[in-house]
Structure formats: C-alpha cells, structure tokens
Amino acid sequence: MKITHIKLGKISVPLKTPFKTALRSVESIEDIIVEIHTDTGNIGYGEAPPTGVITGDTSLSIIGAIKTHIAPSIIGHNIENFEELMLKLHSSIVGNTSAKAAVDIALYDLYGQLYKAPVYKLLGGYRKNITTDITISVNDPDEMVADSIDAIKLGYETLKVKVGKDSKMDIKRLSAIRSAVGNNINIRIDANQGWKPKEAIRTLKQMEDLGLNLELVEQPVAAYDIEGMKLVTDNVNTPVLADESVFSERDALKILREKAADLINIKLMKTGGINKALKIISLAEIYDVECMIGCMLEAKVSVNAAVHLAMAKKIITKIDLDGPILCKSDPVIGGAIFDNSNISVEDQPGFGVQKVEGIKYI
Missing domain, CATH: 3.30.390.10 (Enolase-like, N-terminal domain)
Known part of the structure; x- marks a missing residue:
C-alpha cells in the first residue's frame, strides 16, 4: 500500500x-x-x-x-x-x-x-466502550446551571465546567451548579490557564471549604509556569490536571519528575498525533499517573482517533471527548458512535471512516 x-x-x-x-x-x-x-x-x-x-x-x-x-x-x-x-x-x-x-x-x-483491524485493537484493545463528560461553557451562573441540568437530563454523569475568567464569580458559578445538580454528579473544572498560582490556591481552597467536591482542576495556571502549577498541586486537595503544559513527551517527563501535577491530559493536536501520544502514555505508566484523553473543538474524524487510543490503553481513565456531541450535525459517515455520554466503536478496519461530507477541497 x-x-x-x-x-x-x-x-x-x-x-x-x-x-x-x-x-x-x-x-x-x-x-x-x-x-x-x-x-x-x-x-x-x-x-x-x-x-x-x-x-x-x-x-x-x-x-x-x-x-x-x-x-x-x-x-x-x-x-x-x-x-x-x-x-x-x-x-x-x-x-x-x-x-x-x-x-x-x-x-x-x-x-x-x-x-x-480496528486501530484500538492494534494499540492494545483494552475496552470497547467509554463514557465522556460534557463541557459547560463559562457564562452567567443561571445559564450554566440550566446547561448543567439539561446535560444531566441527557444522561451525563460528569460535567466539565469552564472557569478562569473571574475567580470570585467562578466560586458563585460552581456553588450554584453543585446546589442544583446534587452530590452524585461529578464536576471537573477547567481554568484554561486563567488564574495566577496564589489566586488558584485561594480559589480552590474556598471551593473545598464550601464542600463543592471537585473531581479535578485542569490547567489552573499558565502553561509555561510549571513551578506555579507545582505550587498549586502541593497546596490544595483537589487533584491538578496538566493540559496546555504538556505537548511533548519531554514536557510530560518534566511534570512527572517534578510531581507538578497529579494527572496528565493527552490531546492529539498537542502531541502531533497518536505516535507521540503513545510515548507520553508509556511515561505515565512508568510513573503510575493516570491520564485524561481530551480534544480541542474538533469534528468526528480526529476525535474518533482519540476514542480508539482511549479504548486501547488502561492508563487513560478520564474521557473528555465531547467535540462531536457539541455539533449541530455530523458530517462524518462511519467511525465511533456517540450516544450522548456513551461512545462505542464497531470493529471496522482502521478508524472506520467511510466518507466526510461537505468538504471544500483546497
């Protein structure tokens, strides 16, 4: 071929x-x-x-x-x-x-x-179904509460709530959401580098004192500030997930060696694809640090590849692959099946994509 x-x-x-x-x-x-x-x-x-x-x-x-x-x-x-x-x-x-x-x-x-053979089997074949969270965009508290309730009605058990614009308002947002959804729903927060280290510590400790019971906080500080992220990790109880700080296997090794974060977020668009992502996964396995698999705002072709990687590897324990779910339509024929929070694959060769509709060729 x-x-x-x-x-x-x-x-x-x-x-x-x-x-x-x-x-x-x-x-x-x-x-x-x-x-x-x-x-x-x-x-x-x-x-x-x-x-x-x-x-x-x-x-x-x-x-x-x-x-x-x-x-x-x-x-x-x-x-x-x-x-x-x-x-x-x-x-x-x-x-x-x-x-x-x-x-x-x-x-x-x-x-x-x-x-x-399907790619997930070539890479390890650990499972055939995974469950994703869904993103709640940063808005006024009332709108975020409504979006959270709508997601739960669709069967989502884990919310990924965007924060980082205003730490005081973030506390109000999370308090309102937790009050509305109860304690049986998992809540992850993603600051997208929005806080300074001391601000992150102060904000997260307040959230902990309020009993908001956060599963994790993703990238609380600037991507380059590994020292600042370690400071946050060392001073809060909420697990810290490194995202934008990890593009390469060298980035991952530095964070793992310095214990600057509790978890690693793998995104194919940061790593340059599956080949390099596998190297980060190997390092995470050595250090016994669990990984999340995430995506940017992507349609199903690339998220489908991340699905196969997630299904192949046990060390990937947290799934954030809601890109296609956020779309009004799906232009991709074949590939992974997204049924709200549940994602499954059929055993088609490769990634199972048969066609992408609506392509404007360059």
Whole structure:
C-alpha cells in the first residue's frame, strides 16, 4: 500500500451553542480535513482544528506545513514501513503539531486498513466502550446551571465546567451548579490557564471549604509556569490536571519528575498525533499517573482517533471527548458512535471512516 497523493479540504460545522472558555468564544468548527490516497484505492482520513490560542496553529499554517513539508516527505512511501513514515513525518518540520496530528491520524487509519483491524485493537484493545463528560461553557451562573441540568437530563454523569475568567464569580458559578445538580454528579473544572498560582490556591481552597467536591482542576495556571502549577498541586486537595503544559513527551517527563501535577491530559493536536501520544502514555505508566484523553473543538474524524487510543490503553481513565456531541450535525459517515455520554466503536478496519461530507477541497 503506497502513498500516491494527499488532498486537503475544509469543513464547517455549526455548534449547538457558543463554546466559551477563559481563552476564546467559538460558534462553529472550522477544520482542515486530510485525505491520504494510496495505489490500492484505500483512503486514510485525518483532521486538524486551527486552535491558535493553544497550539499556535492556524488554517493557513496547517495547510502550508502539510503541502510544503509533510506531504513531500511521505508521498511514494509504503504504509508497511510505518516507523519510517512516523520518523519522516515528525522530522519534516518543527512544531506544527496539529498538521502532524492530522497526517498521523490518516496514516494510522491506513495502517489499520492494511491489516484489516480496528486501530484500538492494534494499540492494545483494552475496552470497547467509554463514557465522556460534557463541557459547560463559562457564562452567567443561571445559564450554566440550566446547561448543567439539561446535560444531566441527557444522561451525563460528569460535567466539565469552564472557569478562569473571574475567580470570585467562578466560586458563585460552581456553588450554584453543585446546589442544583446534587452530590452524585461529578464536576471537573477547567481554568484554561486563567488564574495566577496564589489566586488558584485561594480559589480552590474556598471551593473545598464550601464542600463543592471537585473531581479535578485542569490547567489552573499558565502553561509555561510549571513551578506555579507545582505550587498549586502541593497546596490544595483537589487533584491538578496538566493540559496546555504538556505537548511533548519531554514536557510530560518534566511534570512527572517534578510531581507538578497529579494527572496528565493527552490531546492529539498537542502531541502531533497518536505516535507521540503513545510515548507520553508509556511515561505515565512508568510513573503510575493516570491520564485524561481530551480534544480541542474538533469534528468526528480526529476525535474518533482519540476514542480508539482511549479504548486501547488502561492508563487513560478520564474521557473528555465531547467535540462531536457539541455539533449541530455530523458530517462524518462511519467511525465511533456517540450516544450522548456513551461512545462505542464497531470493529471496522482502521478508524472506520467511510466518507466526510461537505468538504471544500483546497
């Protein structure tokens, strides 16, 4: 199975409601789709969201990286030589993790098709069903309470609540939500780097004193501030999850060695795809630190790949893969099945994607 050419396109998928965090507000998913074509007629699908405020990657940079650097390095090579393809992919250009992730996903898709096996089985095959949380965007407390109640009515048992814009208001938001949903619902909070270390400690201790019973806090401080994150980790009872601080296996190793966080969040768009994510997973297994698998605002092609990785590995114990659920429609035919909080896969070769509708080719 030899790579003959690569096609790029764009998809636009409106969200059910605006997605609001401490960093941005988004009303639709605007992603780049990658199709890797082969001499056997097989097509591998990948996807990359332009998430400039987190990864630094824009639509134009993703397209440029693939067209001018990545594609020339892998076209003409065989899928059978998978390790060589991964080396070529990751040495073709520095950074540009979203572009690399999209191509990595498409290559893993073809690798599964080559051996007629679903990717999750090739990577470990630990389980076949997972349960995701759902994101509650940062808004006025009353609106966040209403969104939380609506999610629970749909069967969600874990809420991921966005905070980080105003710590005093964040306490009011969480107090209102916990009062409304009761104590049997898991609540995770994500500050998206919105707090300073001392502010994070003060805010989290107040939340603890109020008995808000938070499962974890995600990225409470700036991504670069590993010392500050360790300060938070050492001074609160709520487990700290490192997200934007972890792009590479080197980042993960530093955090694990210094015990700067209690948990690691893996996102394919940060790592550059599954190949590098597996290295972070191996480190987490060595240090016996559980991982979350997360996503940016992505449609089902790339989230589908994260689903397979989550199903393959036991160390991934927390799931935050609600991207496709937040969309008004699903342009992807095949792949993982999203039934509100429950996600399952059928044993189709690769990632099981048959077609992506509405692609505007570039």
